[in-house]
Amino acid sequence: MDVLNSTGMADALREYVQRDRPFLGICLGLQLLFDSSEENGPVSGLGVIPGVVRRFDSSKGLIVPHIGWNALEITKDTQLLQGVDGHHVYFVHSYHALPSDANKDWISSICNYADSFISSISMGNIQAVQFHPEKSGATGLSILKNFLSANSSGAKAPARRKASKLAKRVIACLDVRSNDNGDLVVTKGDQYDVRDHTSSKEVRNLGKPVDLASQYYIDGADEVSFLNITGFRDFPLGDLPMLEVLRCASEKVFVPLTVGGGIRDFTDANGRYYSSLEVASEYFRSGADKISIGSDAVYAAEAFLQTGVKTGKSSLEQISSIYGNQAVVVSIDPRRVYVNSPEDVPFKTVKVSSKGEEYAWYQCTVSGGRDSRPIGAYELAKAVEELGAGEILLNCIDCDGQGCGFDIDLVKMVSDAVTIPVIASSGAGAVEHFSEVFEKTNASAALAAGIFHRKEVPIVAVKEHLVDAGVEVRV
Numbered sequence: 001m002d003v004l005n006s007t008g009m010a011d012a013l014r015e016y017v018q019r020d021r022p023f024l025g026i027c028l029g030l031q032l033l034f035d036s037s038e039e040n041g042p043v044s045g046l047g048v049i050p051g052v053v054r055r056f057d058s059s060k061g062l063i064v065p066h067i068g069w070n071a072l073e074i075t076k077d078t079q080l081l082q083g084v085d086g087h088h089v090y091f092v093h094s095y096h097a098l099p100s101d102a103n104k105d106w107i108s109s110i111c112n113y114a115d116s117f118i119s120s121i122s123m124g125n126i127q128a129v130q131f132h133p134e135k136s137g138a139t140g141l142s143i144l145k146n147f148l149s150a151n152s153s154g155a156k157a158p159a160r161r162k163a164s165k166l167a168k169r170v171i172a173c174l175d176v177r178s179n180d181n182g183d184l185v186v187t188k189g190d191q192y193d194v195r196d197h198t199s200s201k202e203v204r205n206l207g208k209p210v211d212l213a214s215q216y217y218i219d220g221a222d223e224v225s226f227l228n229i230t231g232f233r234d235f236p237l238g239d240l241p242m243l244e245v246l247r248c249a250s251e252k253v254f255v256p257l258t259v260g261g262g263i264r265d266f267t268d269a270n271g272r273y274y275s276s277l278e279v280a281s282e283y284f285r286s287g288a289d290k291i292s293i294g295s296d297a298v299y300a301a302e303a304f305l306q307t308g309v310k311t312g313k314s315s316l317e318q319i320s321s322i323y324g325n326q327a328v329v330v331s332i333d334p335r336r337v338y339v340n341s342p343e344d345v346p347f348k349t350v351k352v353s354s355k356g357e358e359y360a361w362y363q364c365t366v367s368g369g370r371d372s373r374p375i376g377a378y379e380l381a382k383a384v385e386e387l388g389a390g391e392i393l394l395n396c397i398d399c400d401g402q403g404c405g406f407d408i409d410l411v412k413m414v415s416d417a418v419t420i421p422v423i424a425s426s427g428a429g430a431v432e433h434f435s436e437v438f439e440k441t442n443a444s445a446a447l448a449a450g451i452f453h454r455k456e457v458p459i460v461a462v463k464e465h466l467v468d469a470g471v472e473v474r475v
């Protein structure tokens with residue numbers, strides 16, 4: 001709003017809307033039509049629609065931001081939303097507009113997340129949606145088509161079952177790096193070791209990043225993540241192929257893209273300094289919806305726990321304050337360490353019934369698992385939530401590539417400890433592992449790599465299994 005006011009765009013937009021010219025607001029583009037918002041404020045909006053935009057209340061354990069696929073309940077017949085009643089669309093926001101008597105004539109659909117909130121408005125030619133049609137797969141594309149061709153009937157998609165909760169997400173992950181020939185490839189490790197166990201010790205090559213990402217989008221992945229796994233040593237802005245991968249992928253993949261690896265301050269060989277914010281901005285400009293920070297978030301959390309002071313200077317804090325915490329994922333790479341008793345370590349432990357040793361803690365690592373740090377996954381998760389992380393990608397080095405299932409103890413411990421969404425990662429080997437992690441933990445999403453790359457389990461089989469198991473997913 002500051003920018004719109006200072007450039008005169010606020011008045012121009014008000015006048016444009018009053019003249020009933022075609023308008024489609026997306027996410028913040030819906031929120032700024034209201035009287036005011038609590039975000040960084042109160043801040044006055046354009047004042048076109050009566051009402052206040054409020055933060056979701058996480059005090060009663062609600063996971064905030066609201067990230068993922070939620071089903072639309074259409075309350076008014078509109079051209080824009082033809083054929084999509086009950087479909088899942090993609091949301092990513094911490095603030096929401098509440099329905100009231102004063103704005104009820106504007107509302108064209110609502111959605112439920114603890115309370116009902118306004119998911120779209122429509123009045124004459126003025127349309128706005130809280131979700132992201134550009135990231136909502138075929139359903140979102142049909143909504144955009146409806147907006148662009150006012151007379152078209154829109155893509156007639158089959159009616160879907162209505163849903164009432166946020167769907168659990170299935171995420172395909174692509175670990176990307178250059179192989180020994182210098183080609184950027186999708187690789188996959190066993191406990192983070194991505195080299196073949198043959199005499200040549202080549203980096204495993206499981207395909208081309210953009211081809212695989214496009215295929216997973218078509219197969220029904222709810223999100224795609226790229227991890228630039230050598231980012232800790234190869235500066236990403238020097239690694240232009242990775243930016244190119246993002247640009248090409250975002251032209252073909254209409255679900256959210258996350259990219260991680262190498263987000264930190266850096267001085268190149270010519271003495272030019274790049275802030276982590278510049279690195280993240282370049283990733284966003286190239287098509288990323290979220291960035292994921294690994295090593296640098298561990299250092300920031302350690303410093304925060306030591307001093308109790310939020311300096312606002314860490315990459316995590318800076319990127320989150322500029323782009324919003326919904327755009328910042330922290331990727332945790334822990335390794336299980338067994339101990340005899342919880343008193344043996346100053347970190348949160350869990351009881352591991354399957355092992356001889358009774359307890360374990362989960363020691364965080366940096367630089368792709370190479371260096372262990374004096375902080376546990378539980379402590380890290382809580383600290384990064386305070387520093388502004390919007391989501392946690394929870395890997396487990398012991399389980400990575402093993403196909404024996406997610407580390408339920410770890411996922412439960414972390415997902416019970418924070419109120420931001422947790423993505424369970426590492427170890428998926430069968431469809432049952434996905435239902436297990438959703439049934440036994442508070443995870444919002446489950447991520448897999450190897451089983452998809454090796455074509456052992458198609459994404460559609462995972463979704464079908466979850467539907468049969470009574471877990472809500474986007475189909």
Ligand code: 1PR
Nearest residue numbers: 189192229232261262294295331368401426427448449450
């Ligand atoms: O530290 O900010 O530069 O970020 C580096 C990023 O790269 C981190 O997110 C880190 O997890 C990742 N990374 C670094 N080295 C590796 C490696 O494998 N050698 N990959 C690596 C992490 C784990 C998952 C994997 C799941 C699922 N890979 O991404 O996809 O474990 O696998 P599975 O389903 O086959 O079991 P920074």
